[in-house]
Amino acid sequence: MNASLLAILRCPETRQTLREADDATIAEINARIRAKSLRNRAGREVIGPIDAGLIREDGIYLYPERRGIPVMLVDEAIPLGGGTSST
Secondary structure (H helix, E strand, O other): OOHHHHHHOOOOOOOOOEEEOOHHHHHHHHHHHHOOOOEOOOOOEOOOOOOEEEEEOOOOEEEEEEOOEEOOOHHHOEEOOOOOOOO
């Protein structure tokens, strides 16, 4: 993703900064999608692989990217379960 765009994007819920997910994280998410064991924040099954993702600063959610476009909708966020937030 373009660095200048990443610098201005924020989580739509908390306004936290975002960082790009590494290849290992994307591979793990896509494996869970293939296994039909991944649900988004709204509780719907995530269908189809993601190309990349943006992780919220606290590490709790990832916003998926498909065809180079980040899906910045709260309900579409994918829980990561490894967050560092105390909330």
